[in-house]
Amino acid sequence: MTLQRPALAAALAALAACASPPQSTPVAPPAAASPAAATSALVPLRVLAINDFHGNLKPPSGGLRMADPARPGATIEVAAGGAEHLATALETLRAGQANHIFVAAGDLIGATPLLSALLHDEPTIESLGLMGLEVSAVGNHEFDKGAAELLRLQRGGCHPVDGCRGPRPWAGAAFQYLAASTVDKASGQTLLPPFVVKRFQGIPVAFIGLALKGTPAIVVPAGVAGLRFDDEADTVNRLVPGLRAQGIEAIVLLIHEGGATTGGINDCPDISGRIVDIVRRLDPAVDLIVSGHTHRAYICRIDGRLVTSGDKYGTLVTQIDLQLDTRSGDVASARAQNVVVRESFAKDARQTALIETYERLVQPLARRVVGRVAAGFTREANAAGESTLGQLIADAQLEATREAGARLALTNPGGMRAPLPRPADGVLRYEDLFSVQPFANNLVTLTLSGAQLLEVLEQQWPAGGRQRVLQVSRGFTYQWDAARPQGQRIVPGSVVLDGKALDPAAPYRVTVNAFLAEGGDGFTKLRRASERRTGVMDVDALESWLRQRPGYGPGALDRIARLN
Structure with a gap:
């Protein structure tokens, strides 16, 4: 459901203060390494990423299509995905990592199965928060029900028409949506914060999140009424100088735009699509690009920078390993691989309980x-x-x-x-x-x-x-x-x-x-x-x-x- 313009304006006005760019709080640069630490000046950081989850709390029909190792040129369908297995996969990939973060590149909700859709996608938002998701870019499908509904899911509150149908009043997302390029025309403020800064052993890392510029052309007009979607690269490039002025050198971009390749889930032959031009136009200070939207899987290098995408529906987790330089605060190296969320990852008990709870609630709605x-x-x-x-x-x-x-x-x-x-x-x-x-x-x-x-x-x-x-x-x-x-x-x-x-x-x-x-x-x-x-x-x-x-x-x- 989309709220009428007056309600949307009120919601945006209420959010304006917290949606302003957080550059106003200076971030101290990392302390210089001592000569004795010169040989161990790298801090590992594992970034785990998904994109285009679309509320697939249960394993999606058809699973994941990938190259058949036994038949060159052929593909096979592999059972993959589901929140129960995804949660365990994430926990497994975090194990032994002192520094880690779980992020996403948008379209977590919208075009969702019955279990999530009937409850306004609150089950999906809760499930991902339970998995430890910390930040996500907004995607075009985040605007399917309008900006005011997106803000409700982020900040909490009962649905304006259906009320609170969940097991408890809706408290809002446990993670932060980012919308660096989505601007409320009336206030000039971004709809949601443009970035967040996380520290890992004292080293600040900025995560910028944004949707594709073409969002207004692919959603219902009422869903984006009063909003402007700026150019992706221009938006990021405007933010970079302010970040660097605060001593932030490690910059990660979560972007709901992507490309396509002709290779396997960890390959990058013939990469094409809008993401290529966007990356080439980005300030060189941007170190890593986590992309989405095209429902493809790839691990690429574009102009020397790592660009990833993890297919769709939670069938893959992209494992990205960064090395942060304690002296410069910058990313010294980056590598990645897409990990299939197979059924061999045991079901997470908390996710099983969440799904069962929402299935009981959905039954009366399904029978309406x-x-x-x-x-x-x-x-x-x-x-x-x-x-x-x-x-x-x-x-x-x-x-x-x-x-x-x-x-x-x-x-x-x-x-x-x-x-x-x-x-x-x-x-x-x-x-x-x-x-x-x-x-x-x-x-x-x-x-x-x-x-x-x-x-x-x-x-x-x-x-x-x-x-x-x-x-x-x-x-x-x-x-x-x-x-x-x-x-x-x-x-x-x-x-x-x-x-x-x-x-x-x-x-x-x-x-x-x-x-x-x-x-x-x-x-x-x-x-x-x-x-x-x-x-x-x-x-x-x-x-x-x-x-x-x-x-x-x-x-x-x-x-x-x-x-x-």
Whole structure:
């Protein structure tokens, strides 16, 4: 839920004093080493990092995909993740380390599974605090429910609509979110502190945290109303002189932006993406960059600096070992590896108790009534590839994103994990909808030209692959011909939207789920879309649609027609 602007302004004003940069408190430089200590002038520091956790308190479906050691060029799925195993992995990696810190690079919440989402992600924030998380950058998904909600999660207090549903009144996060580049336009102050300084055997280390500059383009506008997201490198470079003036030489950047490589979890071949340019523009004083956002794993050197990313969903922990020079206070060396959070890490008893507590609380919410249906909806497709469940979901997603300019919605059949049968009493509950759409995928409304949309439709029949017919919303119709060559199966002139033939040169606002938006299921042409705007979760769109239409039932399968 997003608070209205007056409530947001009040929340921001209340925070202004503590959100100001903490440079005002001088930090003394480390004491100079004595000649006798010259041969042992290094202090080890282990930094443990995650990114893009997205509330996966339980091991995510599919685990971690990584290179198959037995088959060069092939990949395998490895069971990994889950808060119980992650907590133990962290404790294991801390063992024997006099100096250590657990940090994160954003998107800890948002697009979360039912267990966390139903309780406004308080379970995730509590779980990570229990693991010892100390600081995290904000990510774009931290703004899914608005800035005021993010501040509530940070500082404490009951939800303004639902109240406190947890086992106790919400006390706030045990760790600190950082938002160096997120500025309240009205006050000119950062929404949250830009950095924190931690001391390790007397050596100060600054941790700067920030979100990607493009956040406003990929979240619901109301979530970032009144906020400005500054350039990442420019923001960091403005902070560095003040830090160094206080005697701080060791600087770590936690940034919710990343890249992609073609290698394994500890490799860095062909690194690409915005993170490359950002790192190259950073002040040379920045020693380490912990990145995220792209859901990739890599250990890189860019312009001589260590850049890391730990995939997603808590399947990896990035172990970073720094050596701090006691004489200069700077980082003398840095190395890292991504550690798989395997099931061999025993379950942490405190995390098990936390999950069990929240599961009991979620049950009544999961059983809440969301609507009534006249008949069930099936995933079974007709000869053209269309299903009643697909129509329902596409229609719901179009309706939920009208405000973003959507005229058409497309959804993939693989995103529908179960049918939606009519219960004996016709009453649907939230858990019924979640079984259909369990991925917590946000909706993304993007712009395609008519010609690009045709290219997307042609990708429903990949060369040598299995057809995946996209489900389409009402008002959109077309024909396809199985006898035509691959890449030319859409019947020319048959594509119609709202009674008008598709114009190849015209722009169209199209809604898909986040998985498709990134080229999932082979729909790579969607990556070329522009003007992306992230909306509500798919399951929430479905709930809203059914709530407004009691007694709703399936209609005729007449949007897609097959010839031959």
